[in-house]
Amino acid sequence: MEDVIIGLEIHVQLNRLASKMFCGCSTAYHNCQPNSHTCPVCLGLPGSLPVLNKKAVEYGIKVGLALNCKIEEETLFYRKNYYYPDLPKGFQISQYDYPLATAGHIMILGDDGAERNIRINRAHMEEDPGRLVHAGTIDKAKYTMVDYNRCGMPLLEVVTEPDLCSPKEARAFLDKLKSILEYLEVFDGSLEGAMRVDANISLKGGDRSEVKNISGFKGVEKALSYEITRQRNLARRSIKVVQETRHFDEIRNITVSIRSKVGAHDYRYFPECDLVVLRIASWVPAIREALPELPDAKRERFVRQYGLADDHAKSLTSEIRVANFYETVAKMAAPRLAAVWIADVLKGELNYRDMAIDAFRAEDMAEIVQMLDEKKITEDGAVQIIRSLLDKKGGSPQEVVAALGLGKAEGDAVQRAVREAVAESGAAVADYRAGSERALNFIVGKVMKKTKGKASAAEVHRLVKEEVDRA
Amino acid sequence: MIMLSQLSEELKGGSSEEYVSRLFEKIKKSRLNGFTTLAEKSALLAAREFDRSPGTGRLAGVPIAIKECISTRGIETNCSSRILRGYVPPYDAHVVERLKSEGAIIMGKANMDEFAMGTSTETSCFGPTKNPWDTTCVPGGSSGGSAAVVAGGEAPAALGSDTGGSVRCPASFCGIVGLKPTYGMVSRYGLVAYANSLEQIGPLTHTVEDTALLMEVIAGHDPRDSTSVGTKSYSFLSGLEGGVSGMRIGIPQECFGEGVDRQVEKAVWQAIHTLEGLGASWQTVSLPHTRYALAAYYVIAMSEASSNLARFDGLRYGLREGEDKDWHTTFSAIRAQGFGPEVKRRILLGTYALSAGYYGRYYLKALKVRTLIKQDFLKAFGQVDILASPTMPIPAFKIGERINDPLSLYLADVFTVPINLAGVPAISVPCGFAGRLPIGLQLIGPHFGEATVLKAAQAFESATSFHERSPEVV
Numbered sequence: 033m034e035d036v037i038i039g040l041e042i043h044v045q046l047n048r049l050a051s052k053m054f055c056g057c058s059t060a061y062h063n064c065q066p067n068s069h070t071c072p073v074c075l076g077l078p079g080s081l082p083v084l085n086k087k088a089v090e091y092g093i094k095v096g097l098a099l100n101c102k103i104e105e106e107t108l109f110y111r112k113n114y115y116y117p118d119l120p121k122g123f124q125i126s127q128y129d130y131p132l133a134t135a136g137h138i139m140i141l142g143d144d145g146a147e148r149n150i151r152i153n154r155a156h157m158e159e160d161p162g163r164l165v166h167a168g169t170i171d172k173a174k175y176t177m178v179d180y181n182r183c184g185m186p187l188l189e190v191v192t193e194p195d196l197c198s199p200k201e202a203r204a205f206l207d208k209l210k211s212i213l214e215y216l217e218v219f220d221g222s223l224e225g226a227m228r229v230d231a232n233i234s235l236k237g238g239d240r241s242e243v244k245n246i247s248g249f250k251g252v253e254k255a256l257s258y259e260i261t262r263q264r265n266l267a268r269r270s271i272k273v274v275q276e277t278r279h280f281d282e283i284r285n286i287t288v289s290i291r292s293k294v295g296a297h298d299y300r301y302f303p304e305c306d307l308v309v310l311r312i313a314s315w316v317p318a319i320r321e322a323l324p325e326l327p328d329a330k331r332e333r334f335v336r337q338y339g340l341a342d343d344h345a346k347s348l349t350s351e352i353r354v355a356n357f358y359e360t361v362a363k364m365a366a367p368r369l370a371a372v373w374i375a376d377v378l379k380g381e382l383n384y385r386d387m388a389i390d391a392f393r394a395e396d397m398a399e400i401v402q403m404l405d406e407k408k409i410t411e412d413g414a415v416q417i418i419r420s421l422l423d424k425k426g427g428s429p430q431e432v433v434a435a436l437g438l439g440k441a442e443g444d445a446v447q448r449a450v451r452e453a454v455a456e457s458g459a460a461v462a463d464y465r466a467g468s469e470r471a472l473n474f475i476v477g478k479v480m481k482k483t484k485g486k487a488s489a490a491e492v493h494r495l496v497k498e499e500v501d502r503a
Numbered sequence: 504m505i506m507l508s509q510l511s512e513e514l515k516g517g518s519s520e521e522y523v524s525r526l527f528e529k530i531k532k533s534r535l536n537g538f539t540t541l542a543e544k545s546a547l548l549a550a551r552e553f554d555r556s557p558g559t560g561r562l563a564g565v566p567i568a569i570k571e572c573i574s575t576r577g578i579e580t581n582c583s584s585r586i587l588r589g590y591v592p593p594y595d596a597h598v599v600e601r602l603k604s605e606g607a608i609i610m611g612k613a614n615m616d617e618f619a620m621g622t623s624t625e626t627s628c629f630g631p632t633k634n635p636w637d638t639t640c641v642p643g644g645s646s647g648g649s650a651a652v653v654a655g656g657e658a659p660a661a662l663g664s665d666t667g668g669s670v671r672c673p674a675s676f677c678g679i680v681g682l683k684p685t686y687g688m689v690s691r692y693g694l695v696a697y698a699n700s701l702e703q704i705g706p707l708t709h710t711v712e713d714t715a716l717l718m719e720v721i722a723g724h725d726p727r728d729s730t731s732v733g734t735k736s737y738s739f740l741s742g743l744e745g746g747v748s749g750m751r752i753g754i755p756q757e758c759f760g761e762g763v764d765r766q767v768e769k770a771v772w773q774a775i776h777t778l779e780g781l782g783a784s785w786q787t788v789s790l791p792h793t794r795y796a797l798a799a800y801y802v803i804a805m806s807e808a809s810s811n812l813a814r815f816d817g818l819r820y821g822l823r824e825g826e827d828k829d830w831h832t833t834f835s836a837i838r839a840q841g842f843g844p845e846v847k848r849r850i851l852l853g854t855y856a857l858s859a860g861y862y863g864r865y866y867l868k869a870l871k872v873r874t875l876i877k878q879d880f881l882k883a884f885g886q887v888d889i890l891a892s893p894t895m896p897i898p899a900f901k902i903g904e905r906i907n908d909p910l911s912l913y914l915a916d917v918f919t920v921p922i923n924l925a926g927v928p929a930i931s932v933p934c935g936f937a938g939r940l941p942i943g944l945q946l947i948g949p950h951f952g953e954a955t956v957l958k959a960a961q962a963f964e965s966a967t968s969f970h971e972r973s974p975e976v977v
Binding site: 077120121308 | 572573574580582587590592593594596691692693694695696699700726727728729730806807809810812813814815816818819820830831834854857858859862866
């Protein structure tokens, strides 16, 4: 979509940290009593002071480097002043000038199938506010409760340049970002509220709207698609797009206006004097040194080292856990065959069941690939083993093979079936000898029936031909 | 008068409970209005415990008053503001922890200007505290309650906080010793912030030695305050008697002239000559940028205050009156009811100064002035060891005299605010009287030069008897 301009602001919870951004409270508050993970600091009680979680800054630098950003020599925190019930200090400690990381970029697969460079404007650190829980819907609730467990969670806000051209590209960017974050082991995307997106969108020549606080990548795609349609419709009727903030209603799949930019907030940013200026330049070399292999590099290595097709390598490296799973399997079984079966079959079966890769044992996968490689089972049998293991119907792959009788029929059994089938199919044999190659298929079908599909069809075809020719 | 160390020793005879009860009786009959909340029950309990087993703490058994804005676990901490009435903190400030660990007994909370915004302790929601030397006069501010109860004999010592002179001004007006430490010397953890880049907690005592002792207890690095620096503990008592022989004293030429009371000027010069007589030398120095100090100070302090005070919305603690409406209306109503006029004035001015388009013109410019003032001090300390000036340009004024003229109140801070902008330490010690009212001498040191300042103050105190006089209050 040539006329669509999209920029994203992504709030990433650095939820692999043990403690919050400015206090010692645990980050493991999910599924806990409201307000049970709080202290004077994250509740902003009078007189409390923030103390920076150094590890959070290290994580931030890690991400900055992985996004090819420039890490500032010095970084400092600012206060962003605004009132809201989820913000117990009346300001959020954030960054403004001298953010942690600036001017980066990452590659994504563009709509046209080519790699595209998406520029990162900056990545800065801030604290998460609490969470409002409405008794009912936001507009009709009689009262609202506040849960400050989330308050003070370390956030990294990643801001892109307006380089994205479609909702699909936005999605591709988010997938890539998530992939990188999980590679860095700073982020667990499975936790609620782990990543929230603000999307800026405009059509060339028009004003932009900002859709705030979208959770879920599908939500981002839907919200952006809706906005494009809305803005196109306005343009068609020659109505100007108003610069405003909009909310994405996940139930109705539409965006609604929440405030116009005319009365925009003045956040009165100024330096947070309770924290000191951080000289981080000296931290960078060690962090850079310790950076893990990132998705693109891993993909290239998989192609090189295991001789994989590029799309298989890509599929296997988009999630660090899948990549690790693959490498474990590849050590025990034929790497190329393993790649096909993990990327094309196992991932699909997992997806269908909404399961993650850790639901399957790498040893089991290796055994299945080995059996396939040695032609002990058929492809159909392998799929059945995978399904059975996922649905917890059997123990090891061998046991499933035994239980379901999936072992490929071999040697004598097949030979016997071939002989019987040829003997029983006089007419077909005659047709074949009269020049009809296709007549053999009838006999092959008979053999398959006799071996209950456990024989390889190609193999049977060869044996039948031999038997008939010999006779 | 009795030193804290001596008091602690004497109380070990088993009379702490009796002593503390006597103080509470005196406080209840007092006209000073120095205390806001009395922690009578817990204080008597602690005293009884001390009588049973005195322990080895350096302040064992010594009752101490704590300024309203310093967080005390289980004792209401309201900053003398309606908006925080009823707020009982679940935690102790770092300094309170330190006092308790040395065996001190927390008596209660001392009155102050609302959120430390004032020079007279008149903006308190509990009404003004009175000066023990003349109860028609203010005790100074904002730590007026802390100073008045010490001067009036209701507490042997107190803690205050100093953002622009709030320890030194009331020490001066009440004729006692008050120290504003180097920024970063004492942890601010638990000090309810007014202007967090400027303020420090400091002791208010009868003698320099007591101040040195309290500083040894409360100073030192605290990991909970990122701006607290230095080592875990300091020694101030050991070098206290070192004298001023050979010490070079700088007299800022900007500190004498228009606006300075003649009797104050005279008393301070006499004090300088006393120090000269003890072996120090003096020379005039210049702090040229201090003429911009008041303007810079108020821009910075109000800007920070507008943000620091944003958390008071009645949602989690403090004032919650009237019918709940939507959050915006409710927050506004609570803040309109809960804050007094001076606090509102400063929040509004601070908000304005930080607004888009004005930030560069006010806040940023004030920060630049601050840097220049700091450089003035650094330059001066290249030539001299300490600086001396009046603490306040005037003695205590009448209650009600200036409260409706905020500008003249702000002007009274002219000698104290540059010290906070520069972050250096300064002490106020009694150096004379204007009629019945005490006058304070301010001695200023370089960053972390507390030991030098205390040594000079001790030499002056030993050579004079102003600190021995007590007011006759009923």
